[in-house]
Amino acid sequence: MASSSSNIEERFKINSEMESAQFKDFAKEMIDYVSNYLENIRDRRVLPSVEPGYLRPLIPETAPEKPDNWEDVVTHWHSPRFHAYFPTANSYPAIVADILSGAIACIGFSWIASPACTELEVVMLDWLGKMLDLPKEFLACSGGKGGGVIQGTASEATLVALLGAKARAISLAKQAHPEWKDSDIISKLVAYSSSQSHSSVERAGLLGGVTLKSLKPDSSNRLRGETVEQAIKEDIEAGLIPFYVVATLGTTSSCTFDNLDEIGPVCNANNVWLHVDAAYAGSAFICPEFRYLMKGIERADSFNFNPHKWLLVNFDCSAMWLKDPSWLVNAFNVDPLYLQHDQQGSAPDYRHWQIQLGRRFRSLKLWFVLRLYGIENLQTFIRKHVALAHHFESLVRKDDRFEITEEVIMGLVCFRLRGKNEISENLLKNINARGVIHLVPSKINDVYFLRLAICSRYTETADIELSWNEIKVVANEVLSQ
Amino acid sequence: MASSSSNIEERFKINSEMESAQFKDFAKEMIDYVSNYLENIRDRRVLPSVEPGYLRPLIPETAPEKPDNWEDVVTHWHSPRFHAYFPTANSYPAIVADILSGAIACIGFSWIASPACTELEVVMLDWLGKMLDLPKEFLACSGGKGGGVIQGTASEATLVALLGAKARAISLAKQAHPEWKDSDIISKLVAYSSSQSHSSVERAGLLGGVTLKSLKPDSSNRLRGETVEQAIKEDIEAGLIPFYVVATLGTTSSCTFDNLDEIGPVCNANNVWLHVDAAYAGSAFICPEFRYLMKGIERADSFNFNPHKWLLVNFDCSAMWLKDPSWLVNAFNVDPLYLQHDQQGSAPDYRHWQIQLGRRFRSLKLWFVLRLYGIENLQTFIRKHVALAHHFESLVRKDDRFEITEEVIMGLVCFRLRGKNEISENLLKNINARGVIHLVPSKINDVYFLRLAICSRYTETADIELSWNEIKVVANEVLSQ
Structure with missing residues (x-):
């Protein structure tokens, strides 16, 4: 041998x-x-x-x-x-950080597997949390249970929070009814989100094997507290167990904001885990003028946004904070000898905070981006995108053939040609066929519209004007047919 | 505004x-x-x-x-x-590929979101599958339902397969018993794996909300067909529904191989989904002389190994093949307007094949590594690691104070100081405290042992000899106390 x-x-x-x-x-x-x-x-x-x-x-x-x-x-x-x-x-600092991460190529599933990988993540998530003015219960530096973790995507954060909430709900139900079996409890569990929440929320319900109910938002497409309260009340009366609510700050279809300040107290009063999905818009909360949109965040159990969407950190880097990660850590803890180490308990072993075992050294990207841009430039970047969106909005509003379908708050403008959906459907089809610019549509209450998102860090006023001219040229064609 | x-x-x-x-x-x-x-x-x-x-x-x-x-x-x-x-x-070609991937920075959740990202992945997984001589039912080029996908980690592959199996089992049970509720069916579902399978298998059971039974392997630590058959038979008699088996090729503790050739027919006969986890050892199957260890693979429903472990592709790149991905695609399909596109159905939309929505352009790493090394050098790389492991084995065998606890097949050597566990525990503790080399332990049937894995692409004979000398120095100390 x-x-x-x-x-x-x-x-x-x-x-x-x-x-x-x-x-x-x-x-x-x-x-x-x-x-x-x-x-x-x-x-x-x-x-x-x-x-x-x-x-x-x-x-x-x-x-x-x-x-x-x-x-x-x-x-x-x-x-x-x-x-x-x-x-x-996408940014140069993040690309350079990834080169370093690729060379170190540690797999930071536990503290000992790479101390810096874990510790930098803990500190970077504190930095980022402070930049957003998150309540201290979410920060590791407050010395409580709370802390942040980098997930791959918002879909994973939603699923991870759902699984934590499910573990908590099963535990609470068993305390009250020791004779109930897990399967009985799970069949009674109900989660809720707005019908305008991201498709990954519905998918988290499917993957997590629980009922997820889609609630109707108000006429401004915002999920309201009383809607959640009513749904919870009816389900409790029907013998079900409400356990999880996802509130969205900045929906994918139209970038609208659920009323967190109303939903939070309802969840707290009913022992329901509140997860806040701010995947896109969360980056804007580094600017104080946008924080009114996250009013009530102190009531949430978990909060998530994607620096890899709008904060110049390359994919994947989805920042998630939990007030009490122990529901996750304890419910899904498996602890073979080959993964144990002497410092267990003194620092987070992030493998317990996520679906996967392995994880890359992703906090390096945050470290490089935050250091090399600084908060001020990142704020300017957000504000510029918002200003460009408003500039596009003003161009659309000057053309009577078009209408704006949703209040423009962040870097997304929802618009359509007045009249039947077919006209706007044709508009979009022809725009994308020409390949000069690329948009995707959405539909709310059977009203079809186009979404123009400001996506690139290279976007300038002239680009927006080019895009608008392209849209007008195609609109002329479509309307003349 | x-x-x-x-x-x-x-x-x-x-x-x-x-x-x-x-x-x-x-x-x-x-x-x-x-x-x-x-x-x-x-x-x-x-x-x-x-x-x-x-x-x-x-x-x-x-x-x-x-x-x-x-x-x-x-x-x-x-x-x-x-x-x-x-x-x-970790390899230079993979690092360069990641630089390119970071710059393109597309999010290939659907075909249209980046055609090359999807198409290169389809073709690379075919290439890789052919390199392993996987049955054609797993390959997209065969024109059937099957195909490959890059997951982040083996943990995700195990969970994804379990969720697919769960969807299939619920569907089959409902055909037979239309009156059964989902929750009734789920509470009857049983999955199985060897007690020697990776901790992520147990965790997949917890995350997936199903019972996972740990089966006893034989005296060589291999899970055998008749053990699986017996467990399935007993559970069917008890009114349960066996639905999922994970067979491990190359366990984490000791790199032993479950008897796939025996387990496959048992699973097939009972309509049980067979997932094969070859996370580490799968890379070795590019060498024909190791393929006897995957005999029976044609009976499996899904197969997974990690090129990011032993095939010079930087983390994360976990290759997974499914014979029939439709159980996954259909069970967890959510399809909002903003993600739809005209070419749906003509190419895989990989978002349906995984937990997450977003995904990086990871097939670039495979493309660069396969092109710049070529199959021959990759085979040599595997064979060299195996030879180095056997070299270390021969050094250990020459020292009567030590014993080898498991047959050395791949790049892992399991060894211990003869006698009580405490002696070997002290050995490991002192080795790691000195910080010259780093090992982790494991334990099977209460026998504690050390695992020496050949990990680096830089490892040479001299390194192995240095490691062995370090172990002997510490052993001298420990035994003289």
Whole structure:
């Protein structure tokens, strides 16, 4: 079985095409390429003109050859002409941080697996929490149970909070009714969110195996306290167990804000876990003038937003704070010998705070971005996007053929051509077919509209005017048909 | 509300410290730093000598200043003296690919969100599947339902497969018993794995809200077909519904292999979903001489291994194949208007295949690694690690004070000092306290042992001999006390 010691190196010679010297050359070429790609992204067709399956014939069936030209087959999310979905962040400091993270390549599932990976995350989430003026119960530095963690996506944060809430609800129900089985309790559990909440909330209910009820928001598309109260009351009367509410600050369809200040007391009074999903809009709370929109946050059990959307930290970096992570840590704790270490309990072992075991050193991205931009520039970045959205809004409002369908608060403008949905559907279809700019639609109460999100950190007034002109050109065509 | 168009740029000036020119300088410095870090990693103390909470006093409470010296506070996973857990991969091609991925920074949740991101993943998973000689039912190129997807971690793959299996089992039970409620069915569901399976399997049961039974492996620590058969039979007789089995190829404790060839037919005969977790050892199946260990794979419903462990692809890249992803896609499908697109159905929308919505362009790492190493060098890399493990084994076997506790098959050697557990516990404690090398322990049937994993791509015979000498020095101390 044993190999002769002397010649392992000789017998197993790896002829890698990339050792240190080549890596330096190649990586530096890639840096130039990446910089050039981003600096000139404005000039690229935002949406590629390809069909499903286009790629397979271009590359070999099994063996490696020359790379394709990526720029032609990628949707350019960072083009100032990309206005679909919400932004995904991208900045040079974050890219450099990821290079370092890739080289250290630790898997920080426990404190000992990489102390810096855990500790920097604890401190960065405190920094970020303070930037948003989060109540101290959410911060690790307050010395209580609370603290922050980096999740991959808001979907995971919603699911993780739901699973924590489920564990708490089962525990409370068993205290009151020791004879009840888990399956009986779970079948009675009810979660709630607005019908305007993100699709991942509904999906968290499916994945978590609990009933999630969709509640009707008010005429301004905001979920209100009395709606939640009424639903909880009816379900308790029907013998069910309300246990989890998701309030959204900045919905995906139209960036509207549920009334947290009303919903919080209702949840607290009924022992219902309140999770706040501010995936996109949360970044704006670093500007004091937007914090009125998170009024009532002190009533929440967990809060989440994505620096990887609107705070110049590359994906993935979804910041989540929990007032009491012990529901998660204890409910899903498995603790094999090979993962134990002497310092357990003195610092968080983040593997208990998430779905996965492994995790990358993602707090480096926060550290680099916060240091190299500073709070002030990040605030300016947010304010500029909001100003650009208002500028686009003003252009739309000057054209009587169009209407604005939702109050513009952040970097999203919802608009449509007046009249039947079909006209706006045609408008969108033709805009995206031309490929100069890219938008996605939404629909609320059967009213179809277009969403223009300010996505790129390169977006300037001239880009907005180009986008608006493009929309007008297509509108002229559509309306003349 | 509207801003004056002319002066948005003037009003919102972002004084970033890093624009294109500075990025190029900084990133290239980082490339040099990273290369230097990796090339000299052998000389760094593998485990930092810090205590929980060490970091907070070193950096400001709220505002950014100079960075700490990372090298002193990071556990160096890529040191040839790091022998804990299993390896996590790291290679220059993967780092360069991640730089590109960071710059493109698309979020490939659907085909249209970035065609190349989806299509390259489909093709790379086919390439990889062919490299392992997976049955064609798992490959997208076969034209059937099957195909591969990149998950973040093996934990997610296990959970995703469990949720797919759960959806299938509920559907089958409802066909037979239309009057049964979901909650009744779920309370009857039973999953199984060996007591030697990874802790994330148990955790998947907890997260998925189903009973997971731990089965006893045979005297060689392998889960056998008749054990599974017996458990399923008993549970069916008790009115339960067996629905999911996880077989492990290469356990974390001792890298042993469940008898897939026996377990598969039992699962198939009972309509039980068989998931194969080969997180670490799966990479070795690119070498034909190890494929006897995956005999029977054609019976599995899903298969997973982590190129980010042992195939030189940086974390995260966990490759998963499913014969029939429709159980996942349909059970957890939520389809809001803002995520729909014209090409739906012609290509996978990977958001339906995973827990999260968002996803990075991770197939670039596979593409770069497979192209720049080529299959042959990757095979050599695997074979070299195995040879190094056998070399270490031969050194241990020559010293009568020690014993090897498990057959050495891959890059893991399980060994202990003969006698009571306490002696080996002391050995490990003293080894890790000295910080020259780093190992973690495990325990099977109350026998405590040390695990030496070959982790680094820099490991050479001389490193193994240094590690062995370090172990002997500490053993001398421990045994003389």
